[in-house]
Amino acid sequence: DTAVSQTPKYLVTQMGNDKSIKCEQNLGHDTMYWYKQDSKKFLKIMFSYNNKELIINETVPNRFSPKSPDKAHLNLHINSLELGDSAVYFCASSRFRDRRLNTEAFFGQGTRLTVV
């Protein structure tokens, strides 16, 4: 069973389109994330949700809107796609840290988005 799964794995689309990426985790974790890995391979956090509540929004354009229908799902919708949005988007999940637990994140396989 895949712990963190995201779909689709590949997404090729034209500039100006709207697209969504879905993510689901079956680990019972409270916290889910979206990361973006650009062409320079740098992994940058975009959003973090804890129990469906937005915790972190790292200066991401408003065109990106995460949605968490329940704590096992975190989807990412992107409006008006631009060339610069081309990257690999990773979903991840972890337990919520409460000062005592070490809370490593588990990643999905990534969605390779290409905007043409």
Added chain:
Amino acid sequence: RKEVEQDPGPFNVPEGATVAFNCTYSNSASQSFFWYRQDCRKEPKLLMSVYSSGNEDGRFTAQLNRASQYISLLIRDSKLSDSATYLCVVNMMEYGNKLVFGAGTILRVKS
């Protein structure tokens, strides 16, 4: 200053060599530290957590120096299969999760 900094490498080493990677972090309140490994076109995977007392897992040893805000990873007896990008990860929040990744250090082990 970047939140998490690593030497990007690449480190080119022969099989059997010992290699060490370093990482510094900016937030002294950080409590959790990790090393991840990422293979080409794959997702990052946890290699090991880093504890205050230091920890070892087979050929891998991780150390934490809170006073210097510095984390290290030592790989002994390098294997070809160790070739990958090694990512230093720090949870920047004392309560809650904000896992910040370093840019990664590329390791190439050659026969």
